[in-house]
Amino acid sequence: YPKSRITSLPFILFFFGVMLVTLRRFATAYRGSAKGTAHKKRAGTLLLGHIVTYLASLDYIASFGIPWYPIGYILIFAFIGISVHSIRRYRFMAITPAFAARQIIDTMNDALIVFDPDGVIRLVNQATCNLFGYHEKEIVNKRPAGGMVNSIVFAEQLESIVRGETVRNQELFYHTRENALQALSLSTSTMLNPAGEPLATVCVVSDITDRKRVEQEREQLITQLQEANRKLQAVDKMKSDFVSIVSHELRSPLTTIKSFIELILMKPNMPEEKRTKFMNTVNTETDRLRRLVNDILDLARIEAGSMKWKMEEVSVEEVIRDAVASMGPLFENKGLHMTTSFDAPLSALTGDRDRLVQVVINLLSNAAKFTPRGGAVHVAVRQERTPDGQIVVAISDTGIGIPKESLELIFEKFQRSGDPSAGAIEGTGLGLAIARQIVEYHGGRIWAESELGKGSTFTFTLPSAGHGAPAQHEL
Numbered sequence: 034y035p036k037s038r039i040t041s042l043p044f045i046l047f048f049f050g051v052m053l054v055t056l057r058r059f060a061t062a063y064r065g066s067a068k069g070t071a072h073k074k075r076a077g078t079l080l081l082g083h084i085v086t087y088l089a090s091l092d093y094i095a096s097f098g099i100p101w102y103p104i105g106y107i108l109i110f111a112f113i114g115i116s117v118h119s120i121r122r123y124r125f126m127a128i129t130p131a132f133a134a135r136q137i138i139d140t141m142n143d144a145l146i147v148f149d150p151d152g153v154i155r156l157v158n159q160a161t162c163n164l165f166g167y168h169e170k171e172i173v174n175k176r177p178a179g180g181m182v183n184s185i186v187f188a189e190q191l192e193s194i195v196r197g198e199t200v201r202n203q204e205l206f207y208h209t210r211e212n213a214l215q216a217l218s219l220s221t222s223t224m225l226n227p228a229g230e231p232l233a234t235v236c237v238v239s240d241i242t243d244r245k246r247v248e249q250e251r252e253q254l255i256t257q258l259q260e261a262n263r264k265l266q267a268v269d270k271m272k273s274d275f276v277s278i279v280s281h282e283l284r285s286p287l288t289t290i291k292s293f294i295e296l297i298l299m300k301p302n303m304p305e306e307k308r309t310k311f312m313n314t315v316n317t318e319t320d321r322l323r324r325l326v327n328d329i330l331d332l333a334r335i336e337a338g339s340m341k342w343k344m345e346e347v348s349v350e351e352v353i354r355d356a357v358a359s360m361g362p363l364f365e366n367k368g369l370h371m372t373t374s375f376d377a378p379l380s381a382l383t384g385d386r387d388r389l390v391q392v393v394i395n396l397l398s399n400a401a402k403f404t405p406r407g408g409a410v411h412v413a414v415r416q417e418r419t420p421d422g423q424i425v426v427a428i429s430d431t432g433i434g435i436p437k438e439s440l441e442l443i444f445e446k447f448q449r450s451g452d453p454s455a456g457a458i459e460g461t462g463l464g465l466a467i468a469r470q471i472v473e474y475h476g477g478r479i480w481a482e483s484e485l486g487k488g489s490t491f492t493f494t495l496p497s498a499g500h501g502a503p504a505q506h507e508l
């Protein structure tokens with residue numbers, strides 16, 4: 034100020050020097066930045082603000098008697114207003130490495146947990162809180178087992194991983210607070226201080242639940258496809274086997290019939306006795322052919338789902354009695370002793386009466402076929418004392434028996450036991466396949482137990498009425 038005379042000069046020179054340099058730098062920044070950018074706008078408002086405040090500093094001219102007051106104050110307020118506006122609008126924020134690192138950590142998709150050498154959690158990011166369902170202050174400055182109380186098994190696994198060697202993509206399971214199971218993949222790395230000592234363990238956890246589910250679904254699909262493919266191949270093979278077996282089985286009785294009839298036709302003077310013998314053979318072969326065609330048709334119908342089932346209330350005693358009555362003469366002829374036993378009382382069941390009789394007849398005729406003269410056959414019917422009260426029918430004989438390895442196979446079409454003594458006995462290998470289809474259609478099960486040379490027992494179960502509807506036939 035003039036009243037300070039010469040001593041005010043250095044101050045005035047310094048002040049205006051700083052003022053000029055500052056204005057110059059803002060003006061350079063303003064001119065040097067691209068049009069429309071925040072940087073240009075920021076430099077522009079700051080340049081304006083400083084011009085205004087330097088004008089305010091001209092208040093010393095009041096000491097020369099020029100009325101300046103209160104213009105200086107107004108200008109200072111204008112400077113404050115412009116600066117506040119500039120700061121609020123353009124946010125002067127220094128992008129430091131620490132600031133950038135924090136931003137990166139918080140915008141990461143994966144959970145990041147930093148442990149100190151004592152295994153205490155020192156830093157977590159937002160993704161950690163989202164993934165584990167804890168607030169930052171619930172887990173920071175604690176060991177995992179102290180904070181993640183909800184999934185203690187996971188917390189203990191995490192502690193032991195952090196204590197051990199570094200891991201890459203280790204899979205762990207975590208129970209959320211809602212008790213959902215999450216699959217996590219975990220990788221760790223150790224940070225060392227300049228002296229080479231461990232400073233912290235950084236653990237990155239990613240949620241791989243969705244990926245795992247997709248992988249599992251894909252694997253299941255592949256297994257299902259492989260299984261379907263295997264079944265298709267088996268069906269294809271069965272079909273070609275079936276055609277070749279059926280054509281062979283049909284052709285052989287037909288050939289016999291034809292050759293015997295040709296013989297009879299060729300030799301009209303054949304002795305009566307011989308002719309009758311030939312006619313009997315033709316008759317037996319015709320019966321065999323009829324049975325075979327019936328069996329093949331039955332099986333084909335059941336398998337194709339076109340069998341007409343007459344489901345009604347059936348008494349199992351009547352089924353057994355009918356079958357036993359129709360097989361009686363055969364048993365008598367062969368000198369076989371047949372007995373039956375019924376567990377009383379037996380509930381009724383829902384089923385196709387004629388088909389169930391067919392099952393029992395098939396089993397009885399097998400028992401008669403494979404039991405030598407003088408043997409015994411017993412039919413036992415009982416009802417299980419369980420809540421579903423299944424009916425169990427067991428047909429035992431004292432026949433030739435079945436080798437263990439054939440016990441399941443004989444229920445397949447055209448499969449006969451490998452026992453040579455059975456091979457000599459007439460049969461096609463369709464009876465048990467039909468019996469199994471019928472029993473399974475009714476929701477039951479059929480199986481065989483046997484001891485070679487001692488006898489066999491064929492057992493089947495049927496659900497009693499009101500317990501388990503008949504199984505739907507599958508193609």
Ligand code: ADP
Pocket residue numbers: 395399400403404430432433434435443448449450451455459460461462463464465466489
């Ligand atoms: P088939 O009797 O016409 O050969 P099945 O399907 O009824 O056809 O029987 C298949 C095979 O199971 C028979 O060939 C026989 O080897 C064996 N098998 C069935 N029942 C008995 C039985 N009670 N004792 C011994 N073997 C039997």
